[in-house]
Amino acid sequence: MESLESLKIDLKSLDTGALSTSCHLGDEFFEAAESDEIKSGDVMLSISARKSVSGLYEIDFHGVSGKVLGVFFIS
Numbered sequence: 001m002e003s004l005e006s007l008k009i010d011l012k013s014l015d016t017g018a019l020s021t022s023c024h025l026g027d028e029f030f031e032a033a034e035s036d037e038i039k040s041g042d043v044m045l046s047i048s049a050r051k052s053v054s055g056l057y058e059i060d061f062h063g064v065s066g067k068v069l070g071v072f073f074i075s
Contacts, residue, residue, distance in 0.1 A: 009049055011057055018050045022064070030068070041068040 007023060023045050030041040043066030050058045 007057075008027045009047070011049065011065070014049060014057075018048060020046070020048045022046045025066075036071075038068060038070045042066045043068060 009019065009021075012059040025041060025043045025045055027040045027042070030038050046062045046064050047061045048062075052058070
């Protein structure tokens with residue numbers, strides 16, 4: 001499992017341009033989220049961040065593959 005610390009992106013240090021990374025989110029990640037609705041998961045995530053010349057950030061999260069098991073109640 002990726003540690004939560006490894007998922008942080010320091011946007012202030014990002015030069016104009018792009019950053020790309022990927023990570024695996026397993027059961028331990030979803031258990032640490034302490035959500036009553038999400039019970040487990042196995043997701044490969046791709047993250048890209050771009051900083052424009054004007055200083056705006058664009059961040060994309062893409063689930064490459066995987067599944068999340070959740071329990072949802074509708075009343």
